[in-house]
Amino acid sequence: MNRLWIENGTFVTMNEKAPVIKGHMVVENDRIIYLDEEPPNPLPEGAERLDGRGLLFMPGLINTHGHAAMSLLRGYSDDQNLQVWLEQKMWPMEGKYIDADTRWGTSLAVIEMLKSGTTTFVDMYDRMNIVAEVVEQSGIRGVLTRGVIGLCPSDVQTAKLEEAKSFARDWNGKADGRITTMMSPHAPYTCPPDYIERIIEAAHELNVPLHTHMSETAAEVQQNVNDYGCRPVEHLDKLGFFSRPSFVAHAVHLHDEEIALLAEKNVGVSHNPASNLKLASGIARVPDLIRAGVTVSLGTDSAASNNNLDLFDEIRLAALIHKGITGDPTVVPAYEALKLGTLNGARTVWQETQLGSLEVGKKADFIAIDTEQPHFYPQTEMVSHLVYAGSGRDVKHVWINGRQVVSGGECLLLDEAKIRAEAQQCFERLLER
Amino acid sequence: MNRLWIENGTFVTMNEKAPVIKGHMVVENDRIIYLDEEPPNPLPEGAERLDGRGLLFMPGLINTHGHAAMSLLRGYSDDQNLQVWLEQKMWPMEGKYIDADTRWGTSLAVIEMLKSGTTTFVDMYDRMNIVAEVVEQSGIRGVLTRGVIGLCPSDVQTAKLEEAKSFARDWNGKADGRITTMMSPHAPYTCPPDYIERIIEAAHELNVPLHTHMSETAAEVQQNVNDYGCRPVEHLDKLGFFSRPSFVAHAVHLHDEEIALLAEKNVGVSHNPASNLKLASGIARVPDLIRAGVTVSLGTDSAASNNNLDLFDEIRLAALIHKGITGDPTVVPAYEALKLGTLNGARTVWQETQLGSLEVGKKADFIAIDTEQPHFYPQTEMVSHLVYAGSGRDVKHVWINGRQVVSGGECLLLDEAKIRAEAQQCFERLLER
Numbered sequence: 001m002n003r004l005w006i007e008n009g010t011f012v013t014m015n016e017k018a019p020v021i022k023g024h025m026v027v028e029n030d031r032i033i034y035l036d037e038e039p040p041n042p043l044p045e046g047a048e049r050l051d052g053r054g055l056l057f058m059p060g061l062i063n064t065h066g067h068a069a070m071s072l073l074r075g076y077s078d079d080q081n082l083q084v085w086l087e088q089k090m091w092p093m094e095g096k097y098i099d100a101d102t103r104w105g106t107s108l109a110v111i112e113m114l115k116s117g118t119t120t121f122v123d124m125y126d127r128m129n130i131v132a133e134v135v136e137q138s139g140i141r142g143v144l145t146r147g148v149i150g151l152c153p154s155d156v157q158t159a160k161l162e163e164a165k166s167f168a169r170d171w172n173g174k175a176d177g178r179i180t181t182m183m184s185p186h187a188p189y190t191c192p193p194d195y196i197e198r199i200i201e202a203a204h205e206l207n208v209p210l211h212t213h214m215s216e217t218a219a220e221v222q223q224n225v226n227d228y229g230c231r232p233v234e235h236l237d238k239l240g241f242f243s244r245p246s247f248v249a250h251a252v253h254l255h256d257e258e259i260a261l262l263a264e265k266n267v268g269v270s271h272n273p274a275s276n277l278k279l280a281s282g283i284a285r286v287p288d289l290i291r292a293g294v295t296v297s298l299g300t301d302s303a304a305s306n307n308n309l310d311l312f313d314e315i316r317l318a319a320l321i322h323k324g325i326t327g328d329p330t331v332v333p334a335y336e337a338l339k340l341g342t343l344n345g346a347r348t349v350w351q352e353t354q355l356g357s358l359e360v361g362k363k364a365d366f367i368a369i370d371t372e373q374p375h376f377y378p379q380t381e382m383v384s385h386l387v388y389a390g391s392g393r394d395v396k397h398v399w400i401n402g403r404q405v406v407s408g409g410e411c412l413l414l415d416e417a418k419i420r421a422e423a424q425q426c427f428e429r430l431l432e433r
Numbered sequence: 434m435n436r437l438w439i440e441n442g443t444f445v446t447m448n449e450k451a452p453v454i455k456g457h458m459v460v461e462n463d464r465i466i467y468l469d470e471e472p473p474n475p476l477p478e479g480a481e482r483l484d485g486r487g488l489l490f491m492p493g494l495i496n497t498h499g500h501a502a503m504s505l506l507r508g509y510s511d512d513q514n515l516q517v518w519l520e521q522k523m524w525p526m527e528g529k530y531i532d533a534d535t536r537w538g539t540s541l542a543v544i545e546m547l548k549s550g551t552t553t554f555v556d557m558y559d560r561m562n563i564v565a566e567v568v569e570q571s572g573i574r575g576v577l578t579r580g581v582i583g584l585c586p587s588d589v590q591t592a593k594l595e596e597a598k599s600f601a602r603d604w605n606g607k608a609d610g611r612i613t614t615m616m617s618p619h620a621p622y623t624c625p626p627d628y629i630e631r632i633i634e635a636a637h638e639l640n641v642p643l644h645t646h647m648s649e650t651a652a653e654v655q656q657n658v659n660d661y662g663c664r665p666v667e668h669l670d671k672l673g674f675f676s677r678p679s680f681v682a683h684a685v686h687l688h689d690e691e692i693a694l695l696a697e698k699n700v701g702v703s704h705n706p707a708s709n710l711k712l713a714s715g716i717a718r719v720p721d722l723i724r725a726g727v728t729v730s731l732g733t734d735s736a737a738s739n740n741n742l743d744l745f746d747e748i749r750l751a752a753l754i755h756k757g758i759t760g761d762p763t764v765v766p767a768y769e770a771l772k773l774g775t776l777n778g779a780r781t782v783w784q785e786t787q788l789g790s791l792e793v794g795k796k797a798d799f800i801a802i803d804t805e806q807p808h809f810y811p812q813t814e815m816v817s818h819l820v821y822a823g824s825g826r827d828v829k830h831v832w833i834n835g836r837q838v839v840s841g842g843e844c845l846l847l848d849e850a851k852i853r854a855e856a857q858q859c860f861e862r863l864l865e866r
Contacts, residue, residue: 323713394826
């Protein structure tokens, strides 16, 4: 039995009943078993002790949308619009990917996420067996899905669907439960309606949730109207997408009725502010979504459109941009922004009973921030400091499922230097291929 | 004679003729005397040698608007509108400031700026002698001004003006030339027109430039129209403000004619995106300002409205938000954004012949970034990586005026732990006072 006793730490719990606790936390195996101002009594026998002074402990961050392997394409196509970026730059390069590219691109993304405090990430890509292997080895938690594009002959559609189903079936619950799976049509504009229906049917059959890109750009919404006579939310609803647990990425361009329908159907929204700004897709109506009761969480999208995977950046952007856009400085206050990156992330991936806050009985997925830095002083409103001044580089230690995976800023289970070198070589070979 | 020879480094120069150089740089005393792909020939005698591998060298960042001492009020008033924040929270607390608060608040800000790669900062505050002493000691470069608010009896106005003049006269060119000074009415809405005229007259007399807050909120613009029958740009122009070298902070709410006038009068704009978003003031028309030929630079504003002083954050925000707002992903591309934080900062404070780029003959104000991190891989478009993935926490070493002031992330000339502790105590005493 493994026990860890953190003494004299500051805990930002994201539990509204006790948001900040200065005191003690005990972890036993993969669970938090104690969290209180007073030291545990009796003292936990045989526990490793950690001096928590100068550290702030909080739930690990949850990144609800991304494509990890695309980190090889970081900086490959900047300052261009989404369709050029996607169709002329990303897809041709991705078409040349081999297994090694997925492996080292994903590994590069995983070390960046772990070191910056992300303990759970959603990944939609292909060659997902490789992604799952990286998740298994790295100690991170993954919500994984083979995203399928249906703009292809029906035999290819079928092959992709079968691959996605096999992956979802084979890997669900694996890696000590750290991996869960979903089914994903890439987007309404890249999947014909009948193909989306087959994917939904497969999700029913496998009893897994659904994820997709939706309403990222005004152009794709207009195309949906032209092609199918309705906007994407109504379109997906008619196809039965929301009959299953589901969440969508982006959701930038929404009408009031669409927001109401997402709330009614309990559909989560992964807000990707940096990617949406960088590709000039627009700015999601986050305050309206929150007001309507939609579960909003945060995603980085890929490093090819962001271009980093530090979720603290998304938390700060979410807290800042909606104030500037709406003219209301009270929207998305600091605590709400931090919730988007933690508890709401857990809700989005249906794991809020296990993840997203520091509470007795929950999984021990948590991070330690080095607060002995000028930007955390004066040490008063620590939630505000995390949101408006914090960064993934402030993360010192990371635990997932009770196991320490980052110590002193270094990944314990992965060879960072090797991954950086392999990723560099993969990119250079992609250029030559 | 002090010489430093950096071998085998990557230099992002911000000199358009040679934007990236992989090679060698030699510093002699306070100047860059060599920068080339080839090693210097003859080799610089008696030079300290630095292995540049794994490091990226670039000009130090220039923060063109802030109030350093307000870092004591970081997190003291979040998620509120500017007038409440300013009049009900900031001014009452600032009214209780004593010398120690200015000293330790400024010191806290300076260590945060130095560690995150800012080598020159603009500061508008009071008790400026203390600020200047901190600048002198810390090794940073400061463009300092005693900002005056004129909403007070005329004898108090006169006393403040005399204090501002004395400061500007006494400290200009001090600290080995690292300090320059300006005169500053706080804002058109806090200074009666005749008081602004007296300040302008003093600037003429002392031959120093002018700085002010301008058009930060729609409300203050409207008040200007109500009180003086014109908008702030025209108002300041009529008062003769632009007859001297000058730059303004914020400039969020501008009409086309105002942008044209700022360009014509060669008035710089310090764009403060995080502060403007956080206080919901709005979003400056940066692409239009740049297109019109206005020199746009970046400021953090104070840690009470940001809430950090990492200029990399402002660089990234400047690159991201204007794309999202305009719907044009090509505006403020990565190189332009980095220029706002470096060369344009130097232009704004009239020091572009000395600062803002790595060039032979310029002052040796530069920083070294640790690029052996996942978010800088693959190592391809380093300017893009700096802007879209970089952070002040990636800064390893800092040199100002040829002198190393940060090494391995630690300030060499200031006692960081003492400053953090003193700042904490100052804030706690402010609450009690």
